Amino acid sequence: MGDDDVVIVGAGLAGLSTALFLALHGVGATVLERHPSTSTQPKARGQMPVIMEGFATAGVAEAIRAANPPGRLGLTNRVARSLAGPVLHEFTEPVDVFAEFSPAAPAMASQAAVEAAVAARARELGTRLRFRTRAESLTQDDEGVTLTVRDLDTDTVERVRAGWVVAADGHRGGLREMVGIGSHGHGGFGASDSVLFRADLSQWAGDDSVVLVYVQNPALPNGAGVLVSTDVPGEWVAAVSAGSDHDQTIAEIRTMIGADDLAVDVLGRGSWESAHRVADRYREGRVLLVGDAAHTMPPTGGQGGNTAMLDGYHLGWRLAAVALGQAGPGLLDSHDAERRPYGEAVADWQVANLAVRQRPDLQDAVGAPMDPATLLFGHVCHGPAVAAEPTAPNQHFEDPRHPSGRPGTRVPHVWLSGPAGRVSPRELLGPHFLVLTADPDGASAARAAASELGIDLRAHQLGRDLHDPDGSWAKTSGTGPDGTVLVRPDGIVAWRGNNPADLTSVLRWVLAR
Known part of the structure; x- marks a missing residue:
């Protein structure tokens, strides 16, 4: 090699x-x-x-x-005494719960x-x-x-x-x-065995494509266990106590299911540590x-x-x-x-x-x-690949329901109007830098900067290539009606401003050149 x-x-x-x-x-x-x-x-x-x-x-x-x-696209996610119940806490949410933050399902x-x-x-x-x-x-x-x-x-x-x-x-x-x-960190929380098994749980499992149950039950050796569905109907994975023998494993699985005499066929197992x-x-x-x-x-x-x-x-x-x-x-x-x-x-x-x-x-x-x-969509990046604004707060997360659009955050998801219909800035991402600009000279300045630096960049002129019909982009990007936004290939805002002539120096900064 x-x-x-x-x-x-x-x-x-x-x-x-x-x-x-x-x-x-x-x-x-x-x-x-x-x-x-x-x-x-x-x-x-x-x-x-x-x-x-x-x-x-x-x-x-x-x-x-x-x-x-297979099954209805959805996630059953709960804490319960067993799969059969009673349910102690339900975490399940609709699969489109985050649609306001991203165009991707x-x-x-x-x-x-x-x-x-x-x-x-x-x-x-x-x-x-x-x-x-x-x-x-x-x-x-x-x-x-x-x-x-x-x-x-x-x-x-x-x-x-x-x-x-x-x-x-x-x-x-x-x-x-x-x-x-x-x-x-906190270190280890204990070892468990993941056991792949086959059993008919249809009467308790429901129709969701994914079922995840955290079992809290004093009858289990550690007082807790986990059941999760797999891609194969009728096959499940259970987290049982580490090193349990075959009979103990069957007993723990039946306790987690809530059925003392259910037929359970163990197919394989592996060990892991929670840490x-x-x-x-x-x-x-x-x-x-x-x-x-x-x-x-x-x-x-x-x-x-x-x-x-x-x-x-x-x-x-x-x-x-x-x-x-x-x-x-x-x-x-x-x-x-x-x-x-x-x-x-x-x-x-x-x-x-x-x-x-x-x-x-x-x-x-x-x-x-x-x-x-906030965890999934509100992360704020700090460091040398972001042209941070002097007045920006020094925080690692913001509420994505109220995006600031400032450098270091995800380029906001709003619906713009383009030649092929509506499009989100996040659907314009790719193996290139992205510039969205309302400045009449912004797109040409962006392309000139990319040519000088030898990088791939796509520039879109707002008011010509794309339109902001309800002003959502102007508001969420924080640039107003005439600003320019530079987005990295990973969808993070690298810079925003009102002078697209700054793009060459900004790109040099971001690329550490």
């Missing part, structure tokens, strides 16, 4: 998403994975609108939607289905996947990274040279520790962390997988720009500055959900969960 611009270690949600968005921007990475394939287990489920917007730009959103499980695909779809699309775009390959060590210098790699089929060892390495090897992979990055650990930093030289290598969190809340995929979405364009010489290495400092506060917030939110849904003894220590709309 020769030299690579980027090597990604780990072909889970984080690693494959990073590879996908790198390839979308013109850099075909090599992905090393010790397992023989992508995941064959359901694992994490559900894709929120934020990442579905990104997948739409990469041409994989429809493949993921096609993998939605969520999906309900399993991790196995998403990994397969993303891997296939990444390969189409030029990614190289090497399964049964383990990265055993690495060293780095000013020019690149050297990895020691073992082929697990032939037991041969080779040295691989890369310009950059993305550690997507999970919380037990070891690359984070190899480069000397520590972690902090809360966040890396102290997401970058060490030429090594960058994503996914569980950066933030390990309990599954309560369902945002671990989404956060991992978003890591790849937000890192992909930056790393590609640096690898292609369109940006300076300093652009990668923004990966830590932006993604670490968000990863920490999501990890804390999942722990707060754990306290509500399974561990009430933790509630005094961790507090109440953040409003989910």
